[in-house]
Amino acid sequence: MTRGSSRLVGDERGGVERWVVWLVALAVVGGLVGSVVYLDDELRRDSPGADFSVSFDSQTGTMTVEHAGGDPIVDRTTERLSLVVLDGSTGTTEEVVWVSDAPGATKRGVGYPVRPGDSLTIDDPRVDSDGDGSYLDAERSVGVYLESGDSVRVVWTGSMRGTTQTVTLANATLA
Structure with missing residues (x-):
């Protein structure tokens, strides 16, 4: 008597x-490969490659900082x-x-991401630029009087x- 073979024909398994x-x-x-491609740029750099521009209006006492290009801040x-x-x-x-x-x-997460074209306006606390009786006319206010000669730094921590x-x-430097 022959025993059954455990091997399948063509060994499909x-x-x-x-x-x-x-x-x-x-x-x-x-x-x-996907993770290296996705994270490669972040692994090589110490900080985002973002450019910012600063404008100052001495009449209204407002300073606007705009993300002018480059990487978004995420x-x-x-x-x-x-x-x-x-x-x-x-x-x-x-x-x-x-x-x-x-x-x-x-x-957490409010305002993220900051992309090119996004801006933040800060006002001088002593100037009521729109005459409405409120001295907080911009998105944020700073505790110093803004004037020519003041300087601003955009600082990233991450x-x-x-x-x-x-x-x-x-x-x-404000001018």
Whole structure:
């Protein structure tokens, strides 16, 4: 009497197993390549490559900082984007937060992303530019009087290569 063979004709089961193994291997390689391509730019740079422009209107006492181009400021890599205003006559500084992950006036995610064309206007607390009796005429106010000779820095705090750092993205002097 002959015993039954455990081997299938053409060994279909082995072919299916090899196909599944190759498919899984291809998916793993594709995932690794995709993550390197997606994260590569962030792994090579210390901060976003963003440009900012600053304009000052001495009549209304307002300063506008605009994201003029480059990388958007995104929540994934940013802890805080702020403007540091230095009063040229007294030497005091005031920080105004544009976007931040920390709880407070700007909750997590509010204002993200900051893209090219987005702007933040800050006003001088002593000028009522629209005559409505309120001296808070812009999006935010700063505790110093804005005048020619004051300077502003756009400061980014975040992590693009695993360590948190603070980088000045732009400097300007009000004129």
